[in-house]
Amino acid sequence: MKIGTYSYEEFVQVVKSFHGNLAPGLLIGGFMVDLALKNVPEGEFFDSICETQVCLPDAVQLLTPCTIGNGWLKVFDFGKFAVTLYEKYSGEGVRVYLDIEKLKNWPEVNSWFFKLKPKKEQDSDLLMKQIKEAGDSILSMQRVKVEPEKLTRKKGGASSTCPVCGEAYPAKHGDKCRNCAGESPYISINNF
Amino acid sequence: MKIGTYSYEEFVQVVKSFHGNLAPGLLIGGFMVDLALKNVPEGEFFDSICETQVCLPDAVQLLTPCTIGNGWLKVFDFGKFAVTLYEKYSGEGVRVYLDIEKLKNWPEVNSWFFKLKPKKEQDSDLLMKQIKEAGDSILSMQRVKVEPEKLTRKKGGASSTCPVCGEAYPAKHGDKCRNCAGESPYISINNF
Numbered sequence: 001m002k003i004g005t006y007s008y009e010e011f012v013q014v015v016k017s018f019h020g021n022l023a024p025g026l027l028i029g030g031f032m033v034d035l036a037l038k039n040v041p042e043g044e045f046f047d048s049i050c051e052t053q054v055c056l057p058d059a060v061q062l063l064t065p066c067t068i069g070n071g072w073l074k075v076f077d078f079g080k081f082a083v084t085l086y087e088k089y090s091g092e093g094v095r096v097y098l099d100i101e102k103l104k105n106w107p108e109v110n111s112w113f114f115k116l117k118p119k120k121e122q123d124s125d126l127l128m129k130q131i132k133e134a135g136d137s138i139l140s141m142q143r144v145k146v147e148p149e150k151l152t153r154k155k156g157g158a159s160s161t162c163p164v165c166g167e168a169y170p171a172k173h174g175d176k177c178r179n180c181a182g183e184s185p186y187i188s189i190n191n192f
Numbered sequence: 193m194k195i196g197t198y199s200y201e202e203f204v205q206v207v208k209s210f211h212g213n214l215a216p217g218l219l220i221g222g223f224m225v226d227l228a229l230k231n232v233p234e235g236e237f238f239d240s241i242c243e244t245q246v247c248l249p250d251a252v253q254l255l256t257p258c259t260i261g262n263g264w265l266k267v268f269d270f271g272k273f274a275v276t277l278y279e280k281y282s283g284e285g286v287r288v289y290l291d292i293e294k295l296k297n298w299p300e301v302n303s304w305f306f307k308l309k310p311k312k313e314q315d316s317d318l319l320m321k322q323i324k325e326a327g328d329s330i331l332s333m334q335r336v337k338v339e340p341e342k343l344t345r346k347k348g349g350a351s352s353t354c355p356v357c358g359e360a361y362p363a364k365h366g367d368k369c370r371n372c373a374g375e376s377p378y379i380s381i382n383n384f
Contacts, residue, residue, distance in 0.1 A: 018253075018259060019259055019261060019262050020257045020259075020262055020264075021262075023261075023262070026261065049377060051371070053260065053261075053263070053345070054261065054263070054345075054348070055261045055262075056261065057259075057260045057261040058259050058260065058261025058262065059261070061210075061253070061259070061260070061261070065212045067210060067211055067212075067249075067250050067253070068245065068249045068250065068253070068260045068267060069211060069215075069218065069221075069245075069246065069247045069248065069249040069250025069251070069253070070211050070212055070213075070215070070247075070250065071245070071246070072212075074377075075260060076370070076375075076377065078361070078365075078369065078370040078371060078375070079348055079361055079362035079365060079369075079370075080359060080360070080361055080369060080370075080371065081360070082359070084378075091379070095378070095381065097359055098359075098360070099359075100353065100358075100359065100360050101358075113351075113360070114351055114360070115348075115350075115351075140383075141384050142381050142382060142383055142384065143381075143382045143383075143384065144378045144380065144381050144382075145378065145379045145380045146377050146378050146379065147377065147378075147379055150377060151377055153245070153246075156246070156271055156307075158307075159305075159306055159307075161292065166292075166293075167272060167274070167289055167290075167292065168272070168273070168290070168292050168305070168306070169270070169271055169272050170271035173270075173271060177270065177271075177272060178268070178270040178271075178272075179243070179270060179272065183268075183270070185241060185266075185268065185338050185339060185342060185343060186276075186287075186336045186337065186338050186339075187283070187337045187338065187339055188336065188337045189287065189334050189335075189336050190334060190335045190336075191332075191334055191335075192333050192334065192335060
């Protein structure tokens with residue numbers, strides 16, 4: 001049993017190291033990305049879409065060249081456990097999703113996914129065992145075509161110096177940077 | 193010279209392997225995250241904010257426990273080269289930013305950052321040399337307080353089954369999933 005180029009046990013270690021804990025969703029995500037990888041033409045460049053922010057993006061980042069920082073991974077906040085790999089010019093690709101019909105065969109995984117019981121009542125060992133045994137049997141696959149133009153990261157364009165904070169920001173954002181325009185996540189900023 | 197727990201040369205290799213290429217912004221990002229790490233209390237749990245989508249999030253993911261998938265890294269599309277590490281309960285933290293005044297001492301880095309010449313006229317070797325020599329001397333630091341509640345990832349809540357595609361989605365999104373509600377990045381979807 002392989003996940004990408006890793007054995008299952010190696011992938012478990014890589015997940016712990018990168019993600020900080022052995023998230024069930026990331027193990028299932030490993031099988032999802034692995035299945036997608038097996039179904040895109042070898043040697044081709046592809047980009048990736050995650051339809052949830054939770055766990056799944058880390059499976060993509062661990063198993064493919066796509067990361068948040070290099071822009072080849074796009075994350076949509078759709079709350080759907082689905083991942084797509086697509087050829088970046090044609091937009092043609094493969095979408096793998098967790099199939100809730102197939103999930104019914106694995107009660108502990110089903111119960112975890114649908115939050116059917118409180119976390120402290122979950123049988124974590126059984127959950128991990130069922131995830132490994134289920135492998136890609138709980139997944140389904142579709143051929144998709146995406147609109148690459150819609151997903152291409154816009155170039156930053158010219159920079160301006162913000163008249164408020166004095167830092168550089170994209171001129172196209174207006175007469176000051178988004179922090180100083182009130183979108184800042186900070187309550188207070190103080191120089192050292 | 194260390195970047196996190198890596199030597200500079202090791203970090204260069206890790207960047208190539210994870211990010212796919214030796215992006216100048218990710219090397220500078222390494223110095224930024226390293227400087228922030230040195231200024232947060234040791235042994236404390238912290239979350240992270242990147243004020244740009246480009247390159248910098250990968251420095252955070254490589255050097256801290258924060259990733260996109262585990263939710264400890266939040267990315268804002270502000271186009272600002274700044275990163276914050278903050279204590280997740282108090283919201284107190286350190287913000288490191290590229291200081292454009294200090295950048296003037298390093299003409300090739302300055303020219304790259306402000307896109308002052310076409311890429312093919314850039315002296316890539318000189319750029320890499322200046323980034324390494326400059327280290328954290330082109331950075332400045334601030335103490336910040338963030339609003340943790342604003343940045344806490346909302347729990348998914350109850351699931352529904354989408355009447356259109358039959359997949360699970362967050363009930364709070366409405367009567368169908370966001371894909372089927374027209375927000376889909378796909379032009380076409382076909383079963384295998």
